[in-house]
Amino acid sequence: MITRRDLLAGVAAFSGSAAASFMLPGRKAAAREVIATPIAHDTKKLFLDLAERPTALPCFNGHTLPLWTFQEGCLYPIVRVKLGERLDTVFKNDLPRPGEYTSIHWHGLRIPNDQDGVPFMTQQPVNPGQEGSYSFVPPDTGSFFFHTHCNTSEHFGRGLIGAIIIEGDEIEPPDAEYVLMMKDWRVSPDGKFLPFTTDKGAAKAGTPGTIRSVNGESTAVFKVPSSANVRIRFYNVDVTRISEIGFENAEAAIIAIDGNGLDPLPLVSWRMGPAMRVDLLLRTAPEGGTIQLVDYFAKEPVVLAEFISEGPAKRTDKFVATPLKVMPFQKVDVANAKHIPFIFSATATGAAVASFSESSGIHIGKLCLAKRTFWAINKQAWPGMTHKDLGPPLAVLKSGESYIFDLQNTTPDSHPIHIHGHTFEILSSNKPHVPPHRADTVLLRPNERIQAGVVGGAPGKWMFHCHIIDHQEAGMMGYIEVV
Numbered sequence: 001m002i003t004r005r006d007l008l009a010g011v012a013a014f015s016g017s018a019a020a021s022f023m024l025p026g027r028k029a030a031a032r033e034v035i036a037t038p039i040a041h042d043t044k045k046l047f048l049d050l051a052e053r054p055t056a057l058p059c060f061n062g063h064t065l066p067l068w069t070f071q072e073g074c075l076y077p078i079v080r081v082k083l084g085e086r087l088d089t090v091f092k093n094d095l096p097r098p099g100e101y102t103s104i105h106w107h108g109l110r111i112p113n114d115q116d117g118v119p120f121m122t123q124q125p126v127n128p129g130q131e132g133s134y135s136f137v138p139p140d141t142g143s144f145f146f147h148t149h150c151n152t153s154e155h156f157g158r159g160l161i162g163a164i165i166i167e168g169d170e171i172e173p174p175d176a177e178y179v180l181m182m183k184d185w186r187v188s189p190d191g192k193f194l195p196f197t198t199d200k201g202a203a204k205a206g207t208p209g210t211i212r213s214v215n216g217e218s219t220a221v222f223k224v225p226s227s228a229n230v231r232i233r234f235y236n237v238d239v240t241r242i243s244e245i246g247f248e249n250a251e252a253a254i255i256a257i258d259g260n261g262l263d264p265l266p267l268v269s270w271r272m273g274p275a276m277r278v279d280l281l282l283r284t285a286p287e288g289g290t291i292q293l294v295d296y297f298a299k300e301p302v303v304l305a306e307f308i309s310e311g312p313a314k315r316t317d318k319f320v321a322t323p324l325k326v327m328p329f330q331k332v333d334v335a336n337a338k339h340i341p342f343i344f345s346a347t348a349t350g351a352a353v354a355s356f357s358e359s360s361g362i363h364i365g366k367l368c369l370a371k372r373t374f375w376a377i378n379k380q381a382w383p384g385m386t387h388k389d390l391g392p393p394l395a396v397l398k399s400g401e402s403y404i405f406d407l408q409n410t411t412p413d414s415h416p417i418h419i420h421g422h423t424f425e426i427l428s429s430n431k432p433h434v435p436p437h438r439a440d441t442v443l444l445r446p447n448e449r450i451q452a453g454v455v456g457g458a459p460g461k462w463m464f465h466c467h468i469i470d471h472q473e474a475g476m477m478g479y480i481e482v483v
């Protein structure tokens with residue numbers, strides 16, 4: 001019998017079974033695409049209170065840590081909005097440190113630039129004791145999230161993250177739905193937060209956590225209906241970790257990537273960097289059975305979650321994943337698109353720090369480390385980790401016109417590349433491991449080159465950066481201007 005681990009032996013080389021599954025028939029789905037349309041026109045009110053809340057998460061092994069969260073009583077708030085509804089948000093900055101300003105970025109939402117939540121760039125920062133607000137109608141269905149865009153390693157590191165789900169994409173409702181947020185925590189053995197970032201980590205693959213979790217549990221356990229089709233919205237909201245998720249001995253399909261419905265792909269495994277999301281449809285086990293969700297991109301596979309079936313069977317039919325409705329995106333005009341190269345590289349300082357060891361004899365100047373510019377896009381390293389000191393844009397796009405971003409990774413590390421306010425149309429790669437799809441964050445593997453179509457969106461300055469936060473804060477960030 002071929003096990004999932006055998007299959008993954010092939011996947012590890014970015015070929016074999018996963019690639020093969022993308023070549024299954026059925027990608028001519030355009031004819032049966034159903035366009036999502038607004039299902040409500042109300043206004044939803046949301047209040048967020050950013051504050052320190054000491055919390056003993058189950059994964060903390062009895063310790064209580066000073067988390068920073070958006071709401072009392074929950075680790076990650078889950079905000080649900082119907083397509084067509086307006087979301088009016090008021091937030092208060094009650095963070096305990098003087099000068100700890102905030103703003104909230106709505107990751108993946110194509111909303112007006114002045115609602116994008118980037119301090120200094122799209123709004124003034126909100127200082128402790130102050131309130132801020134946002135008001136927008138999310139234009140697309142799907143699984144998105146929100147987080148601050150300031151002091152991001154620490155804010156993510158302390159848990160300041162929430163999910164925002166835009167409903168209205170289901171043709172056939174699933175039997176149940178679950179939201180899974182995967183994040184590591186950097187905690188010392190005696191239960192204290194470790195420094196959220198290190199120079200060594202920032203110059204390499206990012207500063208890793210010490211405790212793994214899904215929804216704050218080491219292994220999240222869900223009681224699910226038996227023999228049912230359940231929707232799983234899986235988020236990688238870690239700052240560093242790249243995972244490759246799959247189920248042991250189960251039938252499942254990928255039905256959306258970063259919220260964007262696609263012709264369902266049989267799930268073998270799916271690799272995800274920080275900020276990437278995937279919506280899965282899983283056929284649960286018969287009554288009494290358990291299905292495990294596993295991260296295979298680790299020295300030993302790690303069980304992230306268990307789905308334990310209870311009650312009578314919901315379905316007896318063969319598992320077939322119904323596609324989601326999709327949004328009426330303007331397609332990239334590939335024939336007439338302007339190509340723009342983006343080269344993601346390490347700086348000389350970054351390369352030196354990455355190879356630094358006590359015995360190497362390499363001396364890294366204090367000034368270089370103070371600047372912490374280890375990474376660059378098109379040889380521009382974002383000056384410092386705040387959003388002040390705006391340099392020139394990396395590119396200027398015209399709203400409504402088509403472009404192909406030629407994303408080139410010249411480093412030995414993976415980079416999940418995120419664009420604000422836009423959705424990439426992933427067209428091709430020199431490592432054929434992904435099918436064409438839409439995404440707001442695309443994982444650029446070592447030495448990979450990806451062609452990502454973009455249609456210029458709303459006018460404004462839109463951040464464009466790696467979502468390994470250590471890389472973002474050490475230079476791999478810039479912005480695109482749309483005019």
Ligand SMILES: [Cu+2]
Pocket residue numbers: 414415416466467468471472476
């Ligand atoms: Cu990166």
